[in-house]
Amino acid sequence: MSDGTTNDGGHSLRWLRRxxxxxxxxxxxxxxxxxxxxxxxSFADPIVAQPPFTALLEWGEQGFTGLKTTFENYAFLFQDGYYGIIYLAxxxxxxxxxxxxxxxxxxxAYFIVRQPPRRRQILLLAVxxxxxxxxxxxxxxxIGLLNNRGLINNFLISIGVIDHPLTMLYNDFAVYLGIVYSYLPFMIMPLYANLERLDLDLLDAAADLGARRWQAFVDVTVPLSVPGIIGGCLLVFIPAVGEFTIPALLGGADTLMIGRVLWDEFFINRDWPVASAVSVVLVLLxxxxxLWFQRLQRREQEAAP
Amino acid sequence: MKRRSPMLMTIVAFGYALLYVPIVSVVIYSFNGSRLVTLWGGFSLRWYASLLADKDLLGAALLSLRIAIVSATFATALGAIVALALHRVNRLRGRLLLSGMITAPLVMPEIITGLSLLFLFISMADLIGWPASRGATTITIAHITFSMAYVVVVVRARLAAMDESLEEAAMDLGGRPVAVFFDITVPMLLPALVSGWLLSFTLSLDDLVISSFVSGPGATTLPMLIFAKVRLGVTPDINAITTIIIALVVIIVVAATIISGRRGPVAARPADAGGQ
Structure with missing residues (x-):
């Protein structure tokens, strides 16, 4: 860092720069x-050693002599249909x-925005x-709720809705539930922030002018809240793709998610180059x-007063 | 204005139930006397007693607390500097790279952060002989790195909303920059610093994935221990740990909210997520 003699606020910022x-x-x-x-x-060869991969840069007496790369790990990812299926899954x-x-x-979010300010605060805090x-x-x-002998099954059996416990744990259903449960606040917050800025009177006006409530909602509210919808969806989607904990605890043996496969590739198979290639492709995905999310955020910031 | 559609009310009630039923059920069953997790065997504190006798668990909890306190403190200091520099210094060299590196951890899948840091530590050990072994130190470094990103978001939000005329006035009156910084800027930033610290603290205390990668033999944090246990299903003593953690969190959050006023730390967490 250069010293800040040039401009921006003078000497006070010099030490911040340092x-x-x-x-x-x-x-x-x-x-x-x-x-x-x-x-x-990810471009190295796996070898049986510690660390278990070949060196990439070769240093000779004259210094750098060559770059040793292999695309084998990536070729493996694409030829072996297994990984393609897991990424898609x-x-x-x-x-x-x-x-x-x-x-x-x-x-x-829609409900919370329409509450009086004090109640809005409490409802938001509860989220x-x-x-x-x-x-x-x-x-x-x-796990305790979804078990075959868990609370939900016990309850349903006791009120006579079902005779046999429903299989709700260790399958895709449980993973979806886990995602919805864990990321719900990430969805609600941007939606709330967006809806809060909308002019709700406009919607009421649409309703007064004879539009049916549902129609006013579909024609006016939803289009206006698109930035909030996209923001919330990206905030849920991005971390959910690489999620490990939810599929590991709630998913079944056949629940294929890349985070979990990566974990196994690393801790169980110990194939580090392949694990690295899997990571690089995940980041690329x-x-x-x-980038979409960042662009959205920048635009929101510019739009905000 | 206030129309109440029964369908809307049902969905909202379902949403809140979804958020709270799991937590409440764990708290209730932590006082269950029966070993069978789903049968009620009368009120009992036996699982809490068994926690106190579990040396591994106490050790892991202490290790996690130590890592969380140290990493939150470093992350808050470093994060505040980054936020100030990004906010105040106009011609910052490498600003783009810095702001990229400080936002990327927010969206990087944990599993990749963990894997890549482990590779770094191995390469460093190979090259310079440090870190000789992995454990509390490497976990702390990892936690500082990702927590910093959250601190920056919280502090930048506060800086954007802050009135800078007070500092300018102090500066005009001849205050030394460092004195002005500690006498005026830091107190004004305090709510954000507290939020950032608490956020880092809870993130660190909760981290399973990154710790699992960068830890070594002998260093098992609380989430790592819990994960190993719950992978096999429900265990009553984990219910008791959960209840203790919930009680601590509620106390800390309520206290922090009261101390720092309406826009307290509780409001800060979704702000980092929602980017608003």
Missing amino acids: MVTLPYLWLLLFFLAPFLIILKI SLKMAGIGTLLCLMLGYPM ILPFWISFLLRVYAW LVAPI
Whole structure:
């Protein structure tokens, strides 16, 4: 960092410029470098050694002598249909989970916005509060509810709705439920922020002018809240694609999600180059939605007063 | 204005039930005397007693607390500097790279963050001999790195809403920059710093995936221990841990909300997520 003699606020910022070097170096070392290493290993050959991959750069006496890369790990990913299926399955699980989350979150955000200010605060707080409690433990809590002899089955049997317990745990249903439950606040908050800015009087005017309530909602409210819908959906979708904890605890053996496969590839198969290639492809898959989200956020910030 | 559609009310009630039923059921069953998790065997504190006797568990809890306190403190300090620099310094060298690196951890899948950091630690050990072994230190470094990103979001939101004329006035009156910073800027930022610290603390205390990758033999954090246990199904002592954690969280959040006023730390968490 240069010293700040040039401009922007004079000497007061000089020490800030110096101080920021520290977190800057920290991020270069502990965020950027690791990612470059993963990229590097994804092009390396697996070997039986510690660490179990070949060196990528070869250093001779004259210094750098060559770059040793192999595309085999990537070729393996694409030829072996297994990974293609898992990526698609993860996108599908995350996509359906996101839609379910929207179907529940939208009415909730819509309801909260229409409450008087004081009640609005309390309802919003109630949405956020669970977030401060351990994610792992909240996902765990569902095991006790969804079990064959769990609370929900016991209840349904006792009131005579069913004779035999429903299989609700260790399958895709449980994973969808876990996604909706865990990410619901991420859906509600941007929707709420968006709906709050809308002129609700406009909607009431539409209703007064003879539009039926449902029609006014579909024709006026929904189109106006599209930025909130996209924001909320991306906030749920992006982390859901790489989710590990939910499929690991609630999913069945046949629930294929990339986060879990990556974990197994690393901890069980110990194939680090393939695990790295799987990671790089996952990041590439997420680049588009992430950029979309950032663009959306920038536009929202410009639109905000 | 206030129309109440029964369908809307049903969906909203279902949504709130979804958020709270799991938590409430765990709390109730933590006082269950029966070993069978689904049968009610009368009120009992036996699971709490068994927690106190579990040395592994107490050790893991202490380790997690230690890591959370240290990493939250570093993350808050480093994150605040980044937020201030991004907000105040116009011609910051490498601003684009910095703001990219500080937002990326928010969206990076945890599993990749964990894997990549592990590779870094292995490469470093190979190259410079440090870290010789992985454990509490490497976990703390990992937690500082991702928590920083959250702190920056919270502090930047506060900076954007802050009135800077007070600092300018102090500066005009001849206050030294460092003195102005600690006497005026820091107190004004305090609510955001508290929020950022609490957020980092809870994120660290909760982290399973990244810790699992960067930990080594002998360093088992509480989430790692819990995960190993619950993978096999419901265990009553985990219900008791959950209840204790919920009680702690409620106390801390309520206290922090009271201390820092209406826009307290509770409101900060979705702000980081919602980016609003």
